[in-house]
Amino acid sequence: DRPKEPVFMPKGDNVVFSIPESFLPDKYKGLGLLVMPRFGNEAKEEIGIREISVPPLGDILDLKRDENFSLFIPKHRRIAAKLTSIFLGVRNVDDLLATAAYARDRVNPYLFNYALSVAILHRQDTNDLDIPSIIRTFPDKYVDSKVFGRAREDANVIPDGYRQPIEIPKDYTASDLEEEHRLFYFREDIGLNLHHWHWHLVYPFEGDKSVVDKNRRGELFYYMHQQVIARYNFERLCNGMQRVERFVDWDSEIKEAYFPKLDSLVSSRAWPARVKNQKLQNLKRDADGINVDVDDLKRWRDRIFDAIHSGRVQNQDGTFTALTENGGIDVLGNMVEASILSPNRELYGDLHNMGHVLLSYIHDPDHRHLESFGVIGDSATAMRDPIFYRWHAFIDDLFQEYKSALPRYPVAQLNNPGVTVKNIEIKTQGSNQSNLLQTFWQQSDVDLSRGMDFQPRGSVFVRFTHLQHRPFTYTVQVQSDGAREGTCRIFLAPKFDERGNPWLFRDQRLMFIELDKFQVNLKQGQNTITRNSGDSSVTIPFERTYRDLSTSRPQSGEALAKFNFCGCGWPDNLLIPKGNAAGFACQLFVMISNMADDKVNQNIAGQCSDALSYCGIKDKLYPDRRSMGYPFDRMPRDGVETLQQFLTPNMRVQDVNLLFENKTYKPKSAP
Ligand code: CUO
Numbered sequence: 001d002r003p004k005e006p007v008f009m010p011k012g013d014n015v016v017f018s019i020p021e022s023f024l025p026d027k028y029k030g031l032g033l034l035v036m037p038r039f040g041n042e043a044k045e046e047i048g049i050r051e052i053s054v055p056p057l058g059d060i061l062d063l064k065r066d067e068n069f070s071l072f073i074p075k076h077r078r079i080a081a082k083l084t085s086i087f088l089g090v091r092n093v094d095d096l097l098a099t100a101a102y103a104r105d106r107v108n109p110y111l112f113n114y115a116l117s118v119a120i121l122h123r124q125d126t127n128d129l130d131i132p133s134i135i136r137t138f139p140d141k142y143v144d145s146k147v148f149g150r151a152r153e154d155a156n157v158i159p160d161g162y163r164q165p166i167e168i169p170k171d172y173t174a175s176d177l178e179e180e181h182r183l184f185y186f187r188e189d190i191g192l193n194l195h196h197w198h199w200h201l202v203y204p205f206e207g208d209k210s211v212v213d214k215n216r217r218g219e220l221f222y223y224m225h226q227q228v229i230a231r232y233n234f235e236r237l238c239n240g241m242q243r244v245e246r247f248v249d250w251d252s253e254i255k256e257a258y259f260p261k262l263d264s265l266v267s268s269r270a271w272p273a274r275v276k277n278q279k280l281q282n283l284k285r286d287a288d289g290i291n292v293d294v295d296d297l298k299r300w301r302d303r304i305f306d307a308i309h310s311g312r313v314q315n316q317d318g319t320f321t322a323l324t325e326n327g328g329i330d331v332l333g334n335m336v337e338a339s340i341l342s343p344n345r346e347l348y349g350d351l352h353n354m355g356h357v358l359l360s361y362i363h364d365p366d367h368r369h370l371e372s373f374g375v376i377g378d379s380a381t382a383m384r385d386p387i388f389y390r391w392h393a394f395i396d397d398l399f400q401e402y403k404s405a406l407p408r409y410p411v412a413q414l415n416n417p418g419v420t421v422k423n424i425e426i427k428t429q430g431s432n433q434s435n436l437l438q439t440f441w442q443q444s445d446v447d448l449s450r451g452m453d454f455q456p457r458g459s460v461f462v463r464f465t466h467l468q469h470r471p472f473t474y475t476v477q478v479q480s481d482g483a484r485e486g487t488c489r490i491f492l493a494p495k496f497d498e499r500g501n502p503w504l505f506r507d508q509r510l511m512f513i514e515l516d517k518f519q520v521n522l523k524q525g526q527n528t529i530t531r532n533s534g535d536s537s538v539t540i541p542f543e544r545t546y547r548d549l550s551t552s553r554p555q556s557g558e559a560l561a562k563f564n565f566c567g568c569g570w571p572d573n574l575l576i577p578k579g580n581a582a583g584f585a586c587q588l589f590v591m592i593s594n595m596a597d598d599k600v601n602q603n604i605a606g607q608c609s610d611a612l613s614y615c616g617i618k619d620k621l622y623p624d625r626r627s628m629g630y631p632f633d634r635m636p637r638d639g640v641e642t643l644q645q646f647l648t649p650n651m652r653v654q655d656v657n658l659l660f661e662n663k664t665y666k667p668k669s670a671p
Contacts, residue, residue: 001136004266006025008036010042015045018036019101019102022051049101054099055086057086057103060079070357071200073377080111080114083107083112087119088208088211100116113134122211133567140262144168144173147166150166155458159458160457160458161458165461183239183241186235190545191545193382196383203220205337219330220616220628221333225392226510227514234511238577247390253278254277256276256390259273265453269372274363274385275363300350307335308323314347321343336351352391359374403633419481419484419649423476424477425475426472437656439661440664440665442466444546467574469575469576477529480524484595485599488518488531491513492586495585503643510632515576538570544569566611568615589651593630594650602623607620
């Protein structure tokens with residue numbers, strides 16, 4: 001809480017840390033003895049910090065407290081890995097607390113928050129500890145900077161309990177003159193950006209191998225971001241736009257601009273804008289230790305294409321490893337991102353990460369204006385900028401190039417003999433019409449006060465507007481010739497392309513967004529499977545996205561514990577794309593695959609596993625043996641041109657209408 005206030009000031013619900021005088025930063029030494037007791041009197045609970053000898057922080061302190069921090073910048077990654085290692089290495093929770101208390105007022109607040117969060121996520125003895133959502137600590141990364149002026153005013157003048165929520169207009173970053181602005185509700189969705197931040201927190205690409213080396217993390221990097229692009233394209237079609245154009249010509253001007261309207265409370269600077277028609281330029285920023293050319297990016301890209309086309313990668317020691325049918329995508333994911341698991345960072349470089357960096361410094365490539373990076377340089381804010389999607393569409397295309405070279409799934413790898421899907425139906429709450437999905441605007445309130453330093457205590461709520469859908473239920477009728485286990489896989493895609501023509505399967509397969517995946521136990525004969533949209537394996541509930549910021553706090557211990565992986569998950573409010581006011585034609589796809597080829601034998605009891613599709617399960621194997629994206633991750637077998645031709649009896653498709661109601665519901669009044 002309150003990242004810039006000294007550690008001895010009360011935090012959270014009036015907890016105060018009593019720290020040894022020797023831990024104080026120099027400017028409070030001596031003075032500390034005078035000010036600490038004063039704040040101690042305000043607090044309800046006092047936590048004593050042990051005086052231990054903390055390892056030297058060294059170059060971790062090179063990043064000043066009022067600078068911005070980005071994991072994409074190699075120097076920042078290195079010091080983040082160092083600080084994380086320090087937090088991971090201390091013997092017990094008491095020492096971790098002491099080390100954190102010592103570091104907190106010395107280290108850059110963003111860096112401190114990141115390293116401590118990763119350590120808490122990965123230490124055994126902090127397994128059950130709740131890491132606060134980043135929007136609580138750094139609300140400035142998520143909401144219009146105008147809010148903070150008003151919030152300060154309110155907090156100083158109006159007593160706690162009488163303050164009204166400050167309303168953020170739903171589209172504050174641009175006007176309708178900008179076509180790309182139609183997608184503001186997706187790009188700037190707070191829950192979406194929180195998901196992305198949390199995903200990268202759970203899957204760091206640098207640091208101790210024990211932290212980075214997770215089951216199928218390279219493949220999950222590919223799949224989670226592939227789904228982001230599929231979902232973004234879906235939204236674009238709903239808005240009468242074309243699919244996003246891959247950013248492939250790196251010498252061309254970038255026509256889309258982005259003006260974030262965010263100010264950093266930590267650095268007291270505005271996040272730089274990206275004006276239109278800029279070109280990538282070579283970076284030479286000595287202060288950041290960055291010296292990278294556009295040509296470096298091109299060489300890495302070409303070598304990666306070579307590896308894809310030759311079906312093997314060259315390791316650091318000169319040997320070669322084949323990109324195998326199932327494991328190849330994992331190697332490639334680590335190589336493209338790139339993580340420390342890349343087989344050869346010298347040769348294949350750091351393509352995806354450095355793309356973020358080059359784009360984020362496009363306004364000041366040689367640091368002559370002493371400007372920091374733009375929003376695409378931070379995983380907490382990157383998804384706001386349209387260029388994020390153009391860059392990731394290029395990255396995804398690399399993976400698709402590899403996937404399209406893989407053997408096609410023969411019928412035997414798709415069908416589930418004896419199992420036939422007979423019917424699918426969607427029922428939306430409050431509607432009598434079958435196979436209708438409905439979306440609308442909803443307002444919600446969050447409390448930002450815990451991220452606002454040196455303000456009077458008490459809550460400061462802001463009210464923001466986001467997309468939402470009515471809850472719905474799937475009912476699937478399945479005929480089985482015996483008792484069988486299977487995996488029910490549910491996807492949705494637009495029925496027509498941007499010109500209104502029916503799709504070729506080879507293109508439509510990339511438009512399918514995963515809605516749910518769960519196990520079913522079939523009995524012999526007729527089976528009726530029902531499933532609620534709120535149980536989706538893709539999403540986490542709204543309350544968990546916002547955690548203790550929401551007015552409706554999750555109160556049970558069960559819900560509060562195990563937040564760690566649980567904070568990762570697609571926001572429930574964006575499960576269903578927006579559709580449009582006339583009704584947008586979609587196809588719902590349901591498949592019951594054969595469990596014999598899906599099953600991963602492990603016990604996941606007690607683990608948070610309800611957003612497993614994009615996030616995996618903490619400390620466990622990815623709970624589905626199939627390639628991620630199955631059955632749409634490969635080109636179709638010979639002779640299959642349409643979705644209908646692709647279907648085997650255990651699959652079925654249902655037309656669904658996606659209707660948007662252009663009405664805004666106040667908090668608690670949602671239908
Ligand atoms: Cu998630 Cu480019 O990887 O942002």
